[in-house]
Amino acid sequence: MAPRRPSWPRRIDEVLASVAPDAVINATSGQDDWAVTADGSIRLAMAAARRDCHLVHVSSDAVFSGSRIHYGESCLPDPVTPYGAAKAAAESAVRLLAPAAAVARTSLIIGNGGSAHERMVHNLATGTDDGVLFTDTIRCPVHVEDLACALLELAASDRPGMFHLAGPDALSRHDLGVLIARRDGLDPTRLPAGRRADSRVPGALDVRLDSAATQGRIATRLRGAREFLHAGRGRHSGDRG
Template sequence: MRLLIVGGTGFLGGELARRALAAGHTVAATFMTRPGATPGVARSPLDVRDREAVAELVGTLAPDVVVNTAYRKPDWTATADGAAHVALAVAAAGGRLVHVSSDAVFSGEAVTYAEDSVPDPVSPYGAAKAAAEVAVRAIAPGAVVVRTSLIVGDGRSGHESFVRALATGQRQGVLFTDDVRCPVHVEDLAAALLELAGSDRRGIHHVAGADAVSRYELGCLVARRDGLDPARLARGRRADTDVPGPLDVRLDCTATQQVLRTRLRGAREFLR
């Protein structure tokens, strides 16, 4: 399989590239600012906000599958319009598209969300991700849209780095006890994306961890794994701040897990 990973040098994109190479696929990746250094990956600079550049690159490479992991939280054009540009390019080139979305498309009012739940975002980022989903499904009806949650793994994620900085006194801050998600290990998510890329699946799929944990509980799990004192982690409530976004959002992955060989582990398992 010829695979193009848009945003392929980030945390998830890099893991996906390594896993795809190990499986014998031909892998190309795009980057915005950092080209990455994974051996065997053909890298190309790309700004997904540039519709013509996206069309030219996808047309030239003619991949069998494009996995779009690219986003920029404060940038609607990159997150929403960029996803539409990728979908248009893939549709024109005749390939298959796997688009990575987020649990941020939900408000948290219902707490638990199945794959047929209607997005109701309450943050600008969530609204951009929801708009991206609409565009992708309209332009490329055969695409797979994968909603996921907080991505962690082996100390390399931003959340894990933040926890270590808090526990060692390098940074000040709090971890919210009422901000609940279903964290997924980056290796599980990458494996699931590759499975879906090579399948005939289409539409919305939820790929998140089996455990619902607060950011504070997740921080404690990370600290214990790394031999740090969880007691040094300050706790707080997101509801007492003006930080935008949902509180308790839990993705129901039952339907997708039934069709995947990859087992979606929970944080309490993969961080113990």
């Protein structure tokens, strides 16, 4: 018989009691694992509410279907994937259980070479992996440093409500890959292109988070991908740490 694991609620309460934080940022993701992405977020929201701890819950543009393309903070979720459904359920529960929480939806996260999309671009450009970059899947990428600063700002401000933390540039996966390849000194012509609509890969096509209202309420500037990728052009991933 497998050893019995301690219950999540008790473990969460123990950690919060030990650390006694003023705020908690829930940036975990279990992808389409409902127990982690939905149930885990619900348990954390309940624990934070019991201790009057400000919660910043990180959600995703995956809660939207893409049927209307442009999404502001007031748009209601209409997910089309299990991951999106889990994120949408977590959003609803957090807003109900912890009304003072901040729910922050974000988009495709790009870093300094370590994100999943950046690794994919490198693997495709160097021929070490198979696949394509979709030309019809549109998102509003955000740099991980901008996102982190914005989340810390929300945590420190105690502001409740819905926030969108995405960059202003709407780019396809392939266009984003070209920018990453150029920044890192790779040949962008080696990046294979394809259409998600022609594949069996589930998910929304064009989802553009409108972060204008949020940008007017926070000091952190959310840069567009064209800006933060152009700024690092010519630097190789090994030089970025």
